[in-house]
Amino acid sequence: MRTRRVGLKESLRRFWPLTHGDRRWILLVCLAAVAAALAETAAILLFAQLTDKALQKGSVSAFWQPASLWLGVAVVGAVVGYLGNSLAAWTAERFVMRLRARVFAHLQTLPPHFFQRSRRGDLVERMTGDVDAIEQMLITGLVQAAAALFGIIFYAGAALWLRWDLALATFVLAPLFWAATHRFTGRVKEVSRRERAADGAITSVVEEGLVNVVLTQAYNRQRDEEERLDHQARRWFRASVTSARLQGLYDQVVELLETVCVLTIIGLGAWEISAGRMTLGQLLAFAAFVGYLYPPIRSLGQLGLTATEATAGAERLLEILDARPAVTDPAPSLVAPPRHGRALGEVEARHVHFRYPGGSEDALHDFSFTAVPGELLVITGPSGAGKSTLAALLLRFYDPDAGTVRLDDVPVHRMPLAQLRHNITLLPQDTLVLHDTVEENIAAGRPHGRATHHDVERAARAADAHDFITALPDGYDTVIAPGTARLSGGQLQRIAIARAMLRDAPVLVLDEPTTGLDVLATQRILGPLRRLAEGRTTLVITHDLDLAADADRVLVLDHGLLVESGTHPQLLAQRGLYATLFHAHPPPHPHNGTANPAAERRGMVG
Numbered sequence: 001m002r003t004r005r006v007g008l009k010e011s012l013r014r015f016w017p018l019t020h021g022d023r024r025w026i027l028l029v030c031l032a033a034v035a036a037a038l039a040e041t042a043a044i045l046l047f048a049q050l051t052d053k054a055l056q057k058g059s060v061s062a063f064w065q066p067a068s069l070w071l072g073v074a075v076v077g078a079v080v081g082y083l084g085n086s087l088a089a090w091t092a093e094r095f096v097m098r099l100r101a102r103v104f105a106h107l108q109t110l111p112p113h114f115f116q117r118s119r120r121g122d123l124v125e126r127m128t129g130d131v132d133a134i135e136q137m138l139i140t141g142l143v144q145a146a147a148a149l150f151g152i153i154f155y156a157g158a159a160l161w162l163r164w165d166l167a168l169a170t171f172v173l174a175p176l177f178w179a180a181t182h183r184f185t186g187r188v189k190e191v192s193r194r195e196r197a198a199d200g201a202i203t204s205v206v207e208e209g210l211v212n213v214v215l216t217q218a219y220n221r222q223r224d225e226e227e228r229l230d231h232q233a234r235r236w237f238r239a240s241v242t243s244a245r246l247q248g249l250y251d252q253v254v255e256l257l258e259t260v261c262v263l264t265i266i267g268l269g270a271w272e273i274s275a276g277r278m279t280l281g282q283l284l285a286f287a288a289f290v291g292y293l294y295p296p297i298r299s300l301g302q303l304g305l306t307a308t309e310a311t312a313g314a315e316r317l318l319e320i321l322d323a324r325p326a327v328t329d330p331a332p333s334l335v336a337p338p339r340h341g342r343a344l345g346e347v348e349a350r351h352v353h354f355r356y357p358g359g360s361e362d363a364l365h366d367f368s369f370t371a372v373p374g375e376l377l378v379i380t381g382p383s384g385a386g387k388s389t390l391a392a393l394l395l396r397f398y399d400p401d402a403g404t405v406r407l408d409d410v411p412v413h414r415m416p417l418a419q420l421r422h423n424i425t426l427l428p429q430d431t432l433v434l435h436d437t438v439e440e441n442i443a444a445g446r447p448h449g450r451a452t453h454h455d456v457e458r459a460a461r462a463a464d465a466h467d468f469i470t471a472l473p474d475g476y477d478t479v480i481a482p483g484t485a486r487l488s489g490g491q492l493q494r495i496a497i498a499r500a501m502l503r504d505a506p507v508l509v510l511d512e513p514t515t516g517l518d519v520l521a522t523q524r525i526l527g528p529l530r531r532l533a534e535g536r537t538t539l540v541i542t543h544d545l546d547l548a549a550d551a552d553r554v555l556v557l558d559h560g561l562l563v564e565s566g567t568h569p570q571l572l573a574q575r576g577l578y579a580t581l582f583h584a585h586p587p588p589h590p591h592n593g594t595a596n597p598a599a600e601r602r603g604m605v606g
């Protein structure tokens with residue numbers, strides 16, 4: 001993904017609305033920070049009083065009044081500081097949760113090609129590191145800015161009140177701090193951007209390495225994987241070290257400037273005391289106020305750097321938030337009133353043209369077909385012919401560039417997405433496995449809590465899954481996870497079929513249901529698939545022409561065009577593309593369930 005450059009102002013403008021609902025708490029935290037600075041100011045003035053009245057004169061009786069006041073102020077300052085910090089953490093974490101939820105929700109609406117172009121690990125990094133960086137800029141940053149600003153006002157005000165002429169003389173040096181910060185800002189942003197990108201790349205390499213670990217070992221690619229990680233780790237290392245170096249240099253420059261200021265005050269103070277124009281207590285308080293001014297000034301400078309760093313994170317999050325879903329719910333005025341609560345299942349495509357975003361040719365070209373309710377259609381054709389694209393358009397992952405896809409004669413773009421997808425069950429090649437029990441994995445076919453154990457078991461029996469499930473160590477309560485080794489591909493497919501049975505949608509789309517299964521496993525799922533397809537409009541996308549004999553009709557696609565359509569015997573008789581595909585991998589006993597060499601070959605590689 002290419003990242004658009006975003007400035008601080010735009011970052012603040014885009015993310016500030018997310019603080020809605022918590023702004024009064026943020027205000028309260030800022031007020032607590034102001035109160036803490038005020039308490040600090042009072043404490044210093046009381047310290048001056050103590051020095052002049054009690055210490056210099058050696059009077060114990062003059063000690064008690066300012067001392068008890070000081071203690072009182074310290075207690076109030078501590079309580080307010082504690083409450084303010086706790087509230088600040090609460091508000092900041094709420095913001096993190098809200099921002100992460102917002103980005104995650106948006107991610108879930110993005111089309112398949114967005115994920116094909118992005119690396120998963122990098123997206124994970126954006127959801128964690130970058131979200132934190134925005135929080136640091138917006139909430140923590142704002143509170144620290146308020147604390148620093150009011151600190152500066154109070155301490156500078158008190159210093160002016162004590163000796164305005166001396167104060168002005170020392171303030172002349174203040175612009176030096178700003179100049180130092182300004183010089184560092186640009187470099188820090190560039191380095192942070194590199195650091196964040198390298199963070200994402202490292203997460204990606206590790207994540208991909210873990211997913212592919214078995215193949216990596218099988219191909220002896222451990223060294224290559226280590227080198228990939230090493231390459232990214234070095235990029236990160238260089239950026240991190242540069243960032244730490246810049247930060248360290250900045251700290252030292254500021255410290256030197258502070259020392260110059262302190263020496264100036266002491267020099268001027270010594271002069272004033274010797275001339276009798278100032279007491280020691282006043283000089284100490286004055287020096288304390290000027291000394292107290294540095295941390296907030298430094299903190300403001302530091303905030304500038306933090307904000308600069310955060311804009312690198314903002315750029316990366318806005319890239320996700322600005323990516324548009326390929327489809328959205330229709331405007332309420334465009335929604336066609338549903339003819340039936342549950343669709344009858346007539347599926348139609350009318351002169352559909354579709355090209356993938358960024359694609360160079362049409363994936364489907366003037367494609368039309370109709371499937372009547374209850375019909376079983378097999379859609380076949382060479383690789384890349386556009387078969388899966390048809391499923392993507394029917395489920396509305398994309399809208400066609402021209403033509404319409406219809407369900408029960410209603411264009412799918414005029415149905416709410418949830419309603420459309422409620423009426424279609426997709427069984428993809430890879431079974432969706434939730435990290436949960438087998439029972440919950442099957443029950444996921446219905447909205448949460450709507451399936452009883454009895455329903456789940458009935459579906460599992462119909463999917464020929466009950467027996468192997470009860471043989472598992474904890475039966476239906478056995479926990480499975482994505483990438484689980486506990487279940488074979490065929491068993492996972494049967495769990496998916498049981499889930500689809502529960503879902504009970506009128507339209508069923510099976511995308512290569514037998515891919516990766518050996519002959520026996522394929523035979524075992526054919527019965528459940530037939531039961532699942534019964535009474536539904538079923539589109540089976542497949543290369544496996546074993547399944548075509550069952551079909552009411554077969555559609556043959558080639559290069560996005562519908563080139564043949566008819567029953568299995570009709571198409572064989574035509575001696576066209578279908579006959580060629582069929583004879584390339586003839587199932588020797590298509591109907592009696594015995595092994596066929598083509599499927600066996602596929603089973604071996606699958």
Ligand SMILES: Nc1ncnc2c1ncn2[C@@H]1O[C@H](COP(=O)(O)OP(=O)(O)OP(=O)(O)O)[C@@H](O)[C@H]1O
Nearest residue numbers: 113116356359363382383384385386387388389390
């Ligand atoms: N996200 C995408 N971006 C760009 N082009 C794509 C994308 N997905 C698919 N295509 C292209 O669209 C065409 C049709 O792809 P599709 O996946 O529908 O074919 P298929 O018939 O299902 O192939 P297979 O049998 O190999 O799964 C192909 O040329 C493919 O390269």
